[in-house]
Each structure stands twice: as C-alpha cells, then as structure tokens.
Amino acid sequence: MLHTSPVPRTLRVRSPFVAALAALLLTLCCLPAAASGPAPGRPVPADSYDRSRCGNTSKRVLLTLDDWPYDHVERATEVGAYLKGRRIRAAFFLINEYASQYPDVARTLRRQGHWVGNHTWSHPHLTGLSEEAARKEIGDGVKSSLFRPPYGDYGPREERIAAARGARVCTWTVDTLDWEGGDGRFPDVATLRARVRNAPAADKRGGVILGHLFSRFPDALPGIVDDLRDQGYSLCRNTGPTTTVIADPLRC
Numbered sequence: 001m002l003h004t005s006p007v008p009r010t011l012r013v014r015s016p017f018v019a020a021l022a023a024l025l026l027t028l029c030c031l032p033a034a035a036s037g038p039a040p041g042r043p044v045p046a047d048s049y050d051r052s053r054c055g056n057t058s059k060r061v062l063l064t065l066d067d068w069p070y071d072h073v074e075r076a077t078e079v080g081a082y083l084k085g086r087r088i089r090a091a092f093f094l095i096n097e098y099a100s101q102y103p104d105v106a107r108t109l110r111r112q113g114h115w116v117g118n119h120t121w122s123h124p125h126l127t128g129l130s131e132e133a134a135r136k137e138i139g140d141g142v143k144s145s146l147f148r149p150p151y152g153d154y155g156p157r158e159e160r161i162a163a164a165r166g167a168r169v170c171t172w173t174v175d176t177l178d179w180e181g182g183d184g185r186f187p188d189v190a191t192l193r194a195r196v197r198n199a200p201a202a203d204k205r206g207g208v209i210l211g212h213l214f215s216r217f218p219d220a221l222p223g224i225v226d227d228l229r230d231q232g233y234s235l236c237r238n239t240g241p242t243t244t245v246i247a248d249p250l251r252c
Contacts, residue, residue, distance in 0.1 A: 049248060054091070054146060054170035054208050058252040060234045062208045063090040063221070064172065066119060066148065068098040069213040076105050079218045080112040086225060089238040089252070091170070092213075093119035093148040096141045106142060113238040115246050117146035118167055125153045135161050145246045146170045168248065173207035174199045178215040192220040197227045204233055 049055055056062050063083070069075035076092060083090050092109050094116060099106055106116045118141035120126070126134045126149055138147065138161050147167040149158055159169055176195050178187055187195075196209060209224075211217030228235060236252035 049168060051169045052171045052173050052208065053206060055168070055248040055250045056206055056208060056236075056252055057249040058236070059206050060236050060252040061204055061206075061228055062236045062250065062252060063088065063224075064093060064148075064170075064208055064210055065090060065217065066093045066210065066212050067123065067214055068095045069218075070098075071214070073102055073105065075218060076213055077108045077112070079213070079221065080109045080114050082221070083114070084112045084238050087238050088225065089113050089115065089236040089242075091115040091117055091146065093117040093146075093170075094142050095119050095121070095123050097122045099142055110242045110244075113240050113242060115146060115242050115250075116142060116144055116244075117148055117170060117246075118142045118144045118162075119148050120150055123150040125151060126158050127153050127155055131157065134158060138162055138167075139165060143244045145244065166245075171208070172210035173203040174209045176209065176211050176217060178211050178217040178220075186215045189216055189220040189223060192217060193223045193227055196224050197231070204228070204231075 050057075054062065065076070065079065076094070080090070080092070092106075092114055094106060096119070109116050118138065120137040121140035122137065124137060126137060129137065134157065138158070141147070145167050147162040147165075148170050152171050154169060162169060174196060176187075176192050178192055181187060192211070196204075199209075211220075225235065236250070239251070
C-alpha cells in the first residue's frame with residue numbers, strides 16, 4: 001500500500017471557494033511563460049542592435065563621412081558647418097593618426113552638433129592583424145562609443161575589442177563607392193547623386209549612407225540632401241553639441 005503523509009491541518013482546504021482559488025493559482029503557475037518583447041523602459045537586448053544602421057531606429061537617414069580630408073584639413077569642419085546650417089546631424093569617422101594632429105577638428109564637429117566616431121589609428125584591415133595589433137589600432141582611435149572598422153572588415157574579435165572600450169560597431173546600408181576611380185580620379189558629383197538617389201528605399205529609410213572626406217562626396221552633399229528630401233526622406237536632425245558617448249538608439 002502506498003503511504004502518504006497527512007496534509008497538515010493548516011493547509012487543509014476549508015471551503016469550495018478556497019479550493020477553486022487554489023486550483024486556479026496552481027494552473028497559472030504551471031503555464032509556460034508567454035514570449036514577449038522587452039518591457040517598456042527596460043534596455044533593449046544587445047542582439048537587437050543593427051550594426052549596418054548604427055542603432056538608427058528612426059526613419060531618418062544618417063549621412064556619414066570617413067577617413068580624413070588629406071589635402072584640405074578644414075574641409076571636415078566646413079562640411080560640418082554646411083550640414084549644421086541645414087539642421088542636419090552627420091557622423092564623421094576620423095583616422096586618428098591625422099585627427100590627433102588637429103584635435104580641434106573633432107572638437108569643432110561635436111560643437112557643430114555632429115557625432116565623431118573611431119575609425120582606428122591608421123586605417124588597416126583589422127582582421128589581418130594580430131590580437132595585440134588590432135587592440136592597439138582600435139584603442140588608439142578617436143575616443144567614441146561608435147566604431148567603424150576600416151573597409152567594413154571586422155569579425156567577432158574586433159567587436160569584442162571595441163565593446164571592451166565601450167564602443168559598438170557601426171557600418172552602413174548605402175555605399176556610394178566614392179573612393180573608386182583610376183589614376184587618382186574619383187566619381188563625379190552627378191554619379192554620386194545618382195547612386196544615392198537610385199539606392200533601394202529600404203536601404204535609405206532609417207539607413208546610413210557612406211562617403212569620404214577626401215573624395216567628391218562633400219561636393220555632392222548639397223545635391224544628395226536635396227534629392228533625399230525630394231524623395232520624401234528626412235535626415236537626422238541636428239539638436240546641438242554632442243559628446244564622445246553616443247546613445248543607442250541614435251537620437252536622429
């Protein structure tokens with residue numbers, strides 16, 4: 001015979017109502033947890049971060065300019081002033097080998113209301129470097145919580161190194177290929193405008209456009225901005241000075 005311990009007196013059911021309530025509670029406790037998104041006000045899980053959109057969850061377009069204006073240092077802040085005048089916030093990913101020689105460039109861009117990101121110290125292919133060398137390249141880059149790997153060349157190791165420095169990877173959705181061209185020539189303004197104008201809508205809405213400070217991309221920006229607005233797109237809004245810490249999601 002199977003023996004069971006008697007139910008303690010304090011736990012015995014004393015009425016049908018109490019019995020029904022106890023059964024209901026037991027049923028609810030045994031139900032599997034329902035799948036749901038993050039509760040309002042709680043941090044969004046890290047795996048929801050879209051690297052190609054740099055955390056841009058708005059429907060606005062983020063313009064980005066990489067590297068360095070080798071033949072005209074002032075071009076970076078001139079572009080920054082122009083975009084500020086049109087109430088646009090852009091992101092500049094500067095090579096620190098040069099930016100460190102002209103520290104006022106990054107400071108001015110931030111005062112103008114733009115984000116300034118880490119583009120390493122000397123712009124190498126990071127995945128071809130040793131762990132120590134990759135760590136130094138990223139660590140010696142411009143101080144920022146956004147990191148753009150040169151050539152878009154990165155893997156889990158580079159993400160880990162950047163994350164250890166409080167930075168997240170930021171790539172792009174529309175590449176203007178403004179750096180291509182033989183004999184030191186770059187695509188002209190009309191070509192760059194057409195490449196952005198004809199890019200897929202899904203890549204532009206809430207997307208990130210890549211250009212460079214040394215190419216014809218800065219010259220093409222006025223037309224690119226006009227074209228995007230004519231197509232019904234809004235651009236990230238310039239709301240005043242920024243810091244090295246850039247929020248996720250981006251405040252576009």
